[in-house]
Amino acid sequence: MNLMKYYYKRIAASLLLTVSLVGQVKLAVNTIPTRVDVHLDGINLGSSPIKNERVTPGVHKFEIKKKGYAPLTYDLLVNPAQAVQLDFFLNPVYKVRFKTEEKGLVFELNGEHRWDVQLVRLELEAGNHFLRVFKIGEIIDEQTIRVDEPKKFNYYLKKPLSEE
Amino acid sequence: MSMNQRILVHLILTFEIILGFNPEPTYLVLNHFDRDLPAAEQALIDNFGNSTFEFDPSIHHMFEDIDNHENPAASHMVTIKELGEKYQVNYILFNRIEHIDDRFVLNGLLFNTRSGGLIHRRKIDLKQYLNGQINELNMWVGNTVGKVEKNWEKNRKSILFSDPEEINYEKTPRGAAIRSLAAPGWGQAYSGKKVSAGLWASTESSLSLAAIISFLNYDKAAKSFLKNSKLYDETNDEKEISDYRTAAENDWNDHKKYSQLAIIFTAATGTGWIANSIHAWIVGPKPYTNIYQQWNTK
Numbered sequence: 059m060n061l062m063k064y065y066y067k068r069i070a071a072s073l074l075l076t077v078s079l080v081g082q083v084k085l086a087v088n089t090i091p092t093r094v095d096v097h098l099d100g101i102n103l104g105s106s107p108i109k110n111e112r113v114t115p116g117v118h119k120f121e122i123k124k125k126g127y128a129p130l131t132y133d134l135l136v137n138p139a140q141a142v143q144l145d146f147f148l149n150p151v152y153k154v155r156f157k158t159e160e161k162g163l164v165f166e167l168n169g170e171h172r173w174d175v176q177l178v179r180l181e182l183e184a185g186n187h188f189l190r191v192f193k194i195g196e197i198i199d200e201q202t203i204r205v206d207e208p209k210k211f212n213y214y215l216k217k218p219l220s221e222e
Numbered sequence: 223m224s225m226n227q228r229i230l231v232h233l234i235l236t237f238e239i240i241l242g243f244n245p246e247p248t249y250l251v252l253n254h255f256d257r258d259l260p261a262a263e264q265a266l267i268d269n270f271g272n273s274t275f276e277f278d279p280s281i282h283h284m285f286e287d288i289d290n291h292e293n294p295a296a297s298h299m300v301t302i303k304e305l306g307e308k309y310q311v312n313y314i315l316f317n318r319i320e321h322i323d324d325r326f327v328l329n330g331l332l333f334n335t336r337s338g339g340l341i342h343r344r345k346i347d348l349k350q351y352l353n354g355q356i357n358e359l360n361m362w363v364g365n366t367v368g369k370v371e372k373n374w375e376k377n378r379k380s381i382l383f384s385d386p387e388e389i390n391y392e393k394t395p396r397g398a399a400i401r402s403l404a405a406p407g408w409g410q411a412y413s414g415k416k417v418s419a420g421l422w423a424s425t426e427s428s429l430s431l432a433a434i435i436s437f438l439n440y441d442k443a444a445k446s447f448l449k450n451s452k453l454y455d456e457t458n459d460e461k462e463i464s465d466y467r468t469a470a471e472n473d474w475n476d477h478k479k480y481s482q483l484a485i486i487f488t489a490a491t492g493t494g495w496i497a498n499s500i501h502a503w504i505v506g507p508k509p510y511t512n513i514y515q516q517w518n519t520k
Contacts, residue, residue, distance in 0.1 A: 090378075090379065090382060091385060126385070126386055126387065137293065137294055137295055138293060138295065141342075143344075143365070145346070147382060149383060150383050150384070150385060150386055151386075152386055153386075184383035185383070189513070191515070198515065198517060199515045199516055199517050200516075200517070201513070201516045203511075203513060206383060207384065207386075207389055207509055208386055208389070208509070209508070209509035209510055209511060210508060210509070210510040210511075211510070211511050211512075211513055212510060212511070212512045212513065213513045213514075214512060214513070214514050214515070215514075215515045216514070216515070217514040
């Protein structure tokens with residue numbers, strides 16, 4: 059009799075598991091670089107690569123975080139399907155120093171950050187950034203600078219003759 | 223073969239027949255590229271030898287509205303099944319590549335012709351890189367068949383920025399500091415700072431030389447003092463006593479003076495040596511970019 063009860067419990071548990079898994083979508087998350095914390099709707103799924111996770115159809119929010127990289131937030135509408143595989147590429151953040159010997163200049167980066175000191179330390183996402191330079195309230199320069207490694211930028215109004 | 227084994231083999235064969243098991247999957251490939259990619263078809267044939275590909279670029283428009291359907295996975299089931307029967311293939315692979323400025327978007331859809339459903343989908347938006355479109359096509363198809371080669375992943379990584387912790391520089395401030403610790407000025411010279419290299423090398427050489435000379439003079443004065451003291455003790459001649467006494471006193475003063483100078487110059491040499499190493503680290507080779515006002519040149 060006890061043996062029957064045991065089997066009934068096993069069958070019931072299996073059915074419950076099957077029912078709970080029906081309608082769920084298999085989820086795999088790969089990232090470059092690997093070993094990145096993956097959060098799904100605020101719950102930490104662990105470090106990437108993530109395999110054989112389950113997600114219900116609907117809208118979900120992914121948050122990908124790793125020290126030294128720009129955090130990534132991604133909203134995804136999961137359709138009823140067999141599996142969803144997501145690949146994320148994280149962009150590193152580099153420590154950059156921006157220096158000028160020129161006086162009276164105001165710098166603006168990406169239309170957001172402004173400074174008027176001669177040396178500033180910044181943490182910038184790798185890639186292109188838009189630099190605008192002001193002098194006495196007027197724009198005197200606009201150009202795109204490329205941040206591809208931790209480095210120092212020296213800004214000059216004139217190019218030395220030796221470098222012409 | 224036992225009865226059980228016979229039943230098992232029979233069951234496996236039956237399932238293979240029912241499921242239409244095919245060791246060599248066949249694909250109808252519908253490529254829709256906004257630019258010519260002549261190598262794309264051959265790349266699939268060459269890289270996935272276990273699969274058979276048939277190409278028909280004329281069919282593509284029907285899959286462009288897939289996201290407008292309530293259930294994209296089941297949006298074209300009848301058409302997919304019909305195409306499967308017409309071309310006698312297991313799968314239909316739709317690849318669309320569009321170029322936007324310096325980026326390209328690959329939209330891949332893989333349908334199963336038996337069910338008519340969408341079984342894999344990939345949308346990737348990447349910066350262009352060398353043979354990037356073909357590489358991404360290989361990775362997308364490879365991912366669906368479970369065969370992704372390492373060199374494809376390596377090629378893709380070529381467009382990504384380096385991990386700040388993995389960036390290796392040929393010359394580093396630490397390298398400069400170590401060199402200057404071994405020989406003053408070497409680190410500065412290694413960083414291309416020839417003037418400061420010369421200044422540090424000459425300053426440290428002068429200080430070291432002064433310390434050595436002071437020590438030698440101290441040693442000479444100390445020995446002379448011992449000698450004159452001994453002669454002073456051994457003589458009874460009044461003039462000699464006076465002379466030896468004066469000489470011994472001068473030696474004593476010299477020995478004290480050179481001892482202090484040796485200590486000062488040695489301390490200065492040591493401090494300078496460390497300062498030179500720190501200076502080499504500060505002015506050490508670091509990546510930089512000079513930006514010049516562009517509006518003047520326009």
